Ligand SMILES: NC(=O)C1=CN([C@@H]2O[C@H](COP(=O)(O)OP(=O)(O)OC[C@H]3O[C@@H](n4cnc5c(N)ncnc54)[C@H](OP(=O)(O)O)[C@@H]3O)[C@@H](O)[C@H]2O)C=CC1
């Protein structure tokens with residue numbers, strides 16, 4: 001029997017790429033969608049509803065959420081409460097939010113996979129960054145995105161910074177508290193003390209999303225960079241992989257890298 005998918009954000013930039021891909025995949029079936037503007041219509045045989053609550057009345061196995069930062073947490077909590085596994089693509093949530101969702105998911109015995117970025121090259125950037133952090137102490141992140149992106153940092157940069165802060169070696173750069181001038185220009189901090197990670201978010205026309213990890217060592221430097229193009233195609237395969245696998249554990253896992261060999 002195919003995994004039955006409820007797709008929240010079915011009419012969005014990513015949702016419009018996911019819906020036909022799910023329909024074309026034998027082991028997945030789109031059974032319902034959520035979009036306020038398309039409520040009352042259908043995508044193939046799947047009815048579209050204005051709210052997650054209405055859509056959860058249709059039997060399904062996995063919620064895939066590509067909506068908005070101010071919507072995703074309530075959607076995920078409602079789906080977990082209804083016993084659904086959840087794949088989160090939407091940005092905007094951080095470690096504290098995921099700790100709350102983890103407790104809810106464990107209580108219901110369901111799995112959650114949240115990835116700041118489901119593209120393969122962004123996932124490789126995370127993997128290579130975590131590897132380099134074993135050897136080089138000083139690292140900062142630049143987050144490039146479109147002028148209209150509602151959240152900062154991006155989900156991509158946030159997951160990377162929060163994970164990196166847990167494994168990196170202590171920085172040799174001057175602590176932010178000791179910086180004079182306008183310390184905010186040193187960026188936003190993730191983590192604590194000398195293993196905090198600074199993220200610098202740029203929001204400019206012409207960018208879709210880019211993330212750059214810069215390592216500095218005495219007299220040498222390493223830059224690792226991912227740039228997204230203008231289509232949502234890079235996110236489809238990783239999201240569908242997560243939908244197939246998310247029933248395999250209980251609680252929240254973060255990052256597509258956790259599913260790769
Ligand atoms: N993890 C990853 O790899 C990626 C993550 N993203 C993230 O995914 C999210 C979605 O991106 P994108 O597809 O570009 O967004 P869009 O703005 O194109 O689409 C948003 C979708 O959510 C629906 N929606 C918005 N508000 C509500 C609401 N209150 N209730 C129900 N449905 C709602 C919209 O439909 P309607 O307005 O009709 O309700 C629409 O279908 C963003 O946070 C983005 O940063 C994007 C790309 C990759």
Ligand SMILES: O=C(O)C1=N[C@H](C(=O)O)C[C@H](O)C1
Nearest residue numbers: 091116154155156157209228
């Ligand atoms: O808002 C976007 O467009 C994107 N957001 C994701 C993020 O917040 O990291 C990533 C994706 O490449 C595009």
